[in-house]
Amino acid sequence: MTTAPTASHYIDGSYAEDAAGTAIDIIYPATGEIIGRVHSATPEMVERALASARRAQPEWAAMTGMERGRILRRAADIIRDRNRELSILETYDTGKPLQETLVADATSGADALEYFGGLAASLAGEYIPQPGGDFVYTIRQALGVCVGIGAWNYPTQIACWKAAPALACGNTMVFKPSETTPLCALKIAEILTEAGAPPGVFNVVQGLGDVGAALVNDPRVAKVSLTGSVPTGRKVYAAAAAGMKHVTMELGGKSPLIVFDDATLDDAVSGAILGNFYSSGQVCSNGTRVFVQKGIRDAFLARLCERLSTAKLGDPLDEATNFGPMVSEAQLSIVKRYIAKGIEEGASLAYGGKRQPGPGFFLEPTVFAGVTDEMTIAREEIFGPVLSLLEFDDEEEVIGRANATEFGLAGGVFTNDLTRAHRVVARLEAGTCYINTYNLAPVEAPFGGVKASGVGRENSKEAIAHYSEVKTIHVAMNGVEAPF
Numbered sequence: 001m002t003t004a005p006t007a008s009h010y011i012d013g014s015y016a017e018d019a020a021g022t023a024i025d026i027i028y029p030a031t032g033e034i035i036g037r038v039h040s041a042t043p044e045m046v047e048r049a050l051a052s053a054r055r056a057q058p059e060w061a062a063m064t065g066m067e068r069g070r071i072l073r074r075a076a077d078i079i080r081d082r083n084r085e086l087s088i089l090e091t092y093d094t095g096k097p098l099q100e101t102l103v104a105d106a107t108s109g110a111d112a113l114e115y116f117g118g119l120a121a122s123l124a125g126e127y128i129p130q131p132g133g134d135f136v137y138t139i140r141q142a143l144g145v146c147v148g149i150g151a152w153n154y155p156t157q158i159a160c161w162k163a164a165p166a167l168a169c170g171n172t173m174v175f176k177p178s179e180t181t182p183l184c185a186l187k188i189a190e191i192l193t194e195a196g197a198p199p200g201v202f203n204v205v206q207g208l209g210d211v212g213a214a215l216v217n218d219p220r221v222a223k224v225s226l227t228g229s230v231p232t233g234r235k236v237y238a239a240a241a242a243g244m245k246h247v248t249m250e251l252g253g254k255s256p257l258i259v260f261d262d263a264t265l266d267d268a269v270s271g272a273i274l275g276n277f278y279s280s281g282q283v284c285s286n287g288t289r290v291f292v293q294k295g296i297r298d299a300f301l302a303r304l305c306e307r308l309s310t311a312k313l314g315d316p317l318d319e320a321t322n323f324g325p326m327v328s329e330a331q332l333s334i335v336k337r338y339i340a341k342g343i344e345e346g347a348s349l350a351y352g353g354k355r356q357p358g359p360g361f362f363l364e365p366t367v368f369a370g371v372t373d374e375m376t377i378a379r380e381e382i383f384g385p386v387l388s389l390l391e392f393d394d395e396e397e398v399i400g401r402a403n404a405t406e407f408g409l410a411g412g413v414f415t416n417d418l419t420r421a422h423r424v425v426a427r428l429e430a431g432t433c434y435i436n437t438y439n440l441a442p443v444e445a446p447f448g449g450v451k452a453s454g455v456g457r458e459n460s461k462e463a464i465a466h467y468s469e470v471k472t473i474h475v476a477m478n479g480v481e482a483p484f
């Protein structure tokens with residue numbers, strides 16, 4: 001299989017290249033080898049992409065929801081048919097194990113296209129009766145050209161989670177993948193064309209933050225949806241505000257996972273593993289502050305370390321591997337600095353912590369015990385396989401500590417006390433909460449953060465409100481009276 005893309009960008013229904021743009025090497029995280037190269041979009045490429053999206057939008061919006069939906073659902077079918085090929089590409093792009101990408105990436109993208117494709121035909125307004133037979137009706141209209149900007153941890157999923165609701169509502173999109181993972185979104189663009197999307201409906205341009213900023217600042221753009229870090233979110237939100245644009249901000253987190261001493265131990269350990277080490281810890285909603293009640297703390301830590309010792313690090317293309325490398329040398333260095341900081345500030349390294357010798361950006365799953373709330377590793381998003389174990393005594397105390405953060409993406413609780421579970425999640429300041437499970441994100445359920453973790457929701461019917469606008473129409477049936 002060849003991983004090098006046909007060309008850097010996808011504009012107006014076909015691949016486009018402009019070698020004048022700065023070269024960006026595509027590096028396979030498992031070996032550190034350069035497996036391809038794209039060029040950052042020049043201003044001409046950005047202009048072509050935006051002009052194409054602008055041109056295509058009225059006709060795309062004028063199609064019925066049934067017609068648009070059929071194209072999206074066809075794209076979902078193509079993705080499912082090519083799941084293995086797309087999963088291998090996702091593995092080359094991100095380094096995530098094939099065992100994982102086969103079930104969590106292209107499949108999740110297909111789910112989004114299928115779900116929003118199904119909803120497209122039923123996006124309707126309301127009829128509101130008024131006195132004397134007058135009435136008001138509302139229609140739901142597309143916003144226009146939307147910009148999607150992605151992070152590197154889920155390049156296929158992020159492209160689809162943004163494209164599917166945007167396109168279902170009659171918008172067109174220019175999508176900029178992360179410069180670290182430029183491959184997968186191009187395939188989604190290609191597949192949408194194959195499924196029947198007219199040229200310009202979904203365009204992809206490559207580049208760093210400057211290309212993202214050029215898209216966000218363009219007056220033709222009505223909406224910006226970003227998946228990225230909080231600092232980038234602040235910049236993009238501010239730029240969008242200057243143009244009074246709609247935004248969806250899917251940002252970072254430092255989520256709490258609370259384990260009470262009546263929890264089923266192995267379920268809680270499974271939750272902590274899913275919430276810290278899946279995708280080598282590079283998941284925004286991870287529950288990286290694991291608060292464990294004192295009575296269960298020793299047993300929890302022992303069982304966690306025992307199970308981590310069975311993790312299989314190695315070649316991500318080997319389907320037996322279940323723990324891959326970090327996405328890049330740069331991200332690995334950031335995480336290593338946090339590990340050093342944890343040790344320096346007095347946390348006790350209970351498991352892992354070392355880079356694997358050999359090529360690639362492999363870091364062992366890492367557990368810190370004895371972590372306190374003030375430590376850097378308990379306050380900042382690390383975005384790597386580093387779990388911080390904190391102890392607590394009682395419910396009231398742990399809720400206060402769990403909420404003492406600027407982030408609010410997710411939160412979880414493990415307990416067999418039914419009423420306590422619901423009482424605790426009701427008070428967690430988080431957009432998504434889990435009871436006796438962790439890190440699920442099915443397309444039918446809203447996903448997004450509160451506080452600094454974001455604005456708006458992706459997935460579910462909620463996303464429709466973020467990609468469309470309601471127009472209100474007043475109709476008089478009995479003539480018009482005026483004072484003079």
Ligand SMILES: NC(=O)c1ccc[n+]([C@@H]2O[C@H](COP(=O)([O-])OP(=O)(O)OC[C@H]3O[C@@H](n4cnc5c(N)ncnc54)[C@H](O)[C@@H]3O)[C@@H](O)[C@H]2O)c1
Binds near residue numbers: 149236285381
């Ligand atoms: N909440 C979610 O759904 C979610 C999902 C995945 C990742 N994330 C977050 O993403 C972060 C990791 O990803 P990352 O390192 O790629 O994030 P990042 O913020 O560095 O970059 C995100 C994207 O924004 C672009 N960008 C950077 N500066 C910009 C600017 N000024 N204007 C426009 N675009 C700009 C980048 O090129 C990239 O495509 C973590 O914080 C993680 O929590 C959040």
